Amino acid sequence: MGKNQFRFFLALVFLFLIMAGCHKENPTKLDVILVDSENKSIGKIQLQEQASGVKLTLDLKGLPPGVHGLHIHDKGDCNPPQFKSAGQHLNPGKQKHGLLHPKGAHTGDLPNIIVGEDGKVKGEIMAAKATLLEGRNSLFTKDGTTIVITDEKDDGMTQPDGDSGERIACGRISKDKK
Template structure:
């Protein structure tokens, strides 16, 4: 009887060791796969109403492999076109949004249309609100970064400003876009 019990325990030990080795191999594979996936970094700006508007929304930035993808969704706008920009200071305390300063323009370029000759890095452009006051816009660029050390690219600590009117994409220094109706500070999301 003792021999059968000893043989049984030996077999169980061998099977357990074999299964343990499979788990270790699988964990090694998982670590290798995980290590090869690039980490993304996320920042957000929660937009609150300014200048007696009812604008609200959220702008999300995700950086992956040197590219920043931006997506904005806003509500409470009047139907039609509205300018949206990155401004130099992440301070939305003023009722009219003026505490956010001017357009973020670290390269001292002229204001203009994104991707054309002369534009601020904060010149996102225009978005169109539908009949319900809802607007969405996306952008992808390698000219921004989230939390990097390059002051000419880092958007953290800046503000998103939404304007009452459209950006004419030529008037200096800010496109004659009218009142600031929404503002949100761009902040780094915790991991």
């Protein structure tokens, strides 16, 4: 290896080390712990980046039986009992609310969940517009994001929240392990 090639090699190594130190990688898989209005854990939702969006794998208990709304909200704060601190549905594209709305949906609009008589729900759903990577629809925003469950089902059309009732559970989406 010649003197100039060696210098070029050292410059590349140095540049790589600088870039590696400055770049904070977004996780492509993480767990979100949800709490109820009494701040007690009701389980977790695992988020995983997919080619078609973010897959949510639900493993929850202690919920009222029936159909409930599930949304991603635009603030990274879950203060019980009403979880108003979670903000509104994540909507960076300024769309109308609702998976059924012709001018929707928000990035944070998700399918309803069905909780069994035992208060449990397990399953998978997709957040097709969301990503764990950088970009407009990233779940890692400067204000943070949350996952919220409501006491009623989302009708998929009513503005701004699908007439889905009160917030009954919340979980903070975060790169941190806290």
